[in-house]
Amino acid sequence: MPVTTPGQSQTSTRDAEFSAVALPLLPTLTRFARALAGSDSEGDDIVQETYLRAYRYWHTFDKSTDCRRWLVSICRNALYDMRRRDRLVDATDDAELESLAATRVHRAAVAAGLGDMYARLDLGPAIAKALAALDSAFREVVVLSDVEGYAYEEIAVMLDIPIGTVRSRLYRARRQLQEALMVYALDAGYGVTGARK
Amino acid sequence: MTMSVLNRDDCESIVRRLWPFLDGKLTDADREIVVDHLASCTECRSHFDFAKAFLEAVHGLQPSGRADDGLRTRVIAALAKEGYSDG
Numbered sequence: 001m002p003v004t005t006p007g008q009s010q011t012s013t014r015d016a017e018f019s020a021v022a023l024p025l026l027p028t029l030t031r032f033a034r035a036l037a038g039s040d041s042e043g044d045d046i047v048q049e050t051y052l053r054a055y056r057y058w059h060t061f062d063k064s065t066d067c068r069r070w071l072v073s074i075c076r077n078a079l080y081d082m083r084r085r086d087r088l089v090d091a092t093d094d095a096e097l098e099s100l101a102a103t104r105v106h107r108a109a110v111a112a113g114l115g116d117m118y119a120r121l122d123l124g125p126a127i128a129k130a131l132a133a134l135d136s137a138f139r140e141v142v143v144l145s146d147v148e149g150y151a152y153e154e155i156a157v158m159l160d161i162p163i164g165t166v167r168s169r170l171y172r173a174r175r176q177l178q179e180a181l182m183v184y185a186l187d188a189g190y191g192v193t194g195a196r197k
Numbered sequence: 198m199t200m201s202v203l204n205r206d207d208c209e210s211i212v213r214r215l216w217p218f219l220d221g222k223l224t225d226a227d228r229e230i231v232v233d234h235l236a237s238c239t240e241c242r243s244h245f246d247f248a249k250a251f252l253e254a255v256h257g258l259q260p261s262g263r264a265d266d267g268l269r270t271r272v273i274a275a276l277a278k279e280g281y282s283d284g
Contacts, residue, residue: 012282015281018276018281023269026272044271047268047272048272051272052276052279055279056279095216095217099212099214100209100213102212106243106247109247110243118247118250118251118253119250123254127258128258131258146255147256152222174255181251
């Protein structure tokens, strides 16, 4: 009968926990990392780095908390470490003004004959491209909120930023995406001829 | 964030709440005011519908995010070098 040492038993428990809790989140984390990185290959590198860090520091993870949040935080740090990025710039715009700006985008879309573009066009590839073009500070918020469905409060915890910053970055990101999608639709020839100035 | 006064008869004050409304972040009282306004204001309703369609399009996006078997294998191989065993 094989003898199990206390150290081996501890490792085995850690591995079992890691297999049960962290690894099943691989698809979620992959989606986030690829969107955040703007490319599949870099995203996959970040996923690997994230899991390595998570495994090394598994003992620090509070098992009563949401492992997705923990992994997303590690993932984000891994990306910025890999890119040697400093802390992110904040959006300072008034969030209400961004709501107003959204109506201007709509008016422009209507004027360009694109008021029904979301119903009429398959914008999936254009959305992915526009997301990839966003500044990472905005991209990570819009991915977490609008693609992954996290609440403002959860995003604030994951990214360690105030809720007001989540909100302002999110609204600005949405406006930038909407504008980019309109440009895409016009360039693809879906709008009214001569509408784009 | 500085909040403007929400007035059910003032289109601007309503559209200033566009994103918080669509994100479910308004108080019940403010939400009711917006809903009442949208019921009678076609233009504002069209702004909200457009923004809602945008959010649905983004939410429907499935980034190439499926962790394929290759990535899973790669991650587990990297973990194994750290001593991990998946049993």
